[in-house]
Amino acid sequence: MNEPRQESPKIVVGAAIRAGHRILAAARAYPPELAGLWEFPGGKVEPGETEAEALVRECREELGVEIEVGDRVGGDLLTGNGSYLLRVYFADLAEGEPRAEEHAELRWLAPAELDSVPWLPGNRPAVDALRELLC
Numbered sequence: 001m002n003e004p005r006q007e008s009p010k011i012v013v014g015a016a017i018r019a020g021h022r023i024l025a026a027a028r029a030y031p032p033e034l035a036g037l038w039e040f041p042g043g044k045v046e047p048g049e050t051e052a053e054a055l056v057r058e059c060r061e062e063l064g065v066e067i068e069v070g071d072r073v074g075g076d077l078l079t080g081n082g083s084y085l086l087r088v089y090f091a092d093l094a095e096g097e098p099r100a101e102e103h104a105e106l107r108w109l110a111p112a113e114l115d116s117v118p119w120l121p122g123n124r125p126a127v128d129a130l131r132e133l134l135c
């Protein structure tokens with residue numbers, strides 16, 4: 001009898017883009033069950049791509065900017081019912097001003113404002129780690 005195959009979680013990377021003390025947060029526009037919840041710009045790492053390359057590609061596609069990827073923020077986070085392993089990295093803008101090409105809204109949040117938006121549930125520990133690092 002065949003055992004059901006246990007898929008390992010896909011790696012999703014998120015960019016905590018900083019400008020001074022503020023961090024860029026983005027409201028999802030889709031899918032409907034995630035729309036209106038806030039996240040770090042980013043997405044799934046494609047085969048053959050490093051995590052930094054995926055972040056650069058996603059920020060180009062989603063925000064129209066070039067970034068430089070920095071240090072990790074917090075640890076690995078299982079999210080999406082165990083389907084994804086979220087890894088968040090600091091990033092700095094290298095070129096361009098972020099535009100919401102795929103998101104419903106973008107907002108620069110000061111450390112004291114990090115709780116002012118409803119984050120995707122799996123992002124909570126990353127947001128807490130971010131607050132510690134920024135304060």
Ligand SMILES: Nc1nc2c([nH]c(=O)n2[C@H]2C[C@H](O)[C@@H](COP(=O)(O)OP(=O)(O)OP(=O)(O)O)O2)c(=O)[nH]1
Nearest residue numbers: 012014039040041042043044079080084120122123
């Ligand atoms: N980008 C991003 N995704 C996140 C975060 N937190 C979190 O749980 N996720 C989840 C939401 C999605 O179910 C999953 C994949 O993210 P995504 O939909 O942005 O990935 P993608 O751009 O590669 O996807 P696609 O629509 O092109 O297929 O990761 C986060 O901070 N940023």
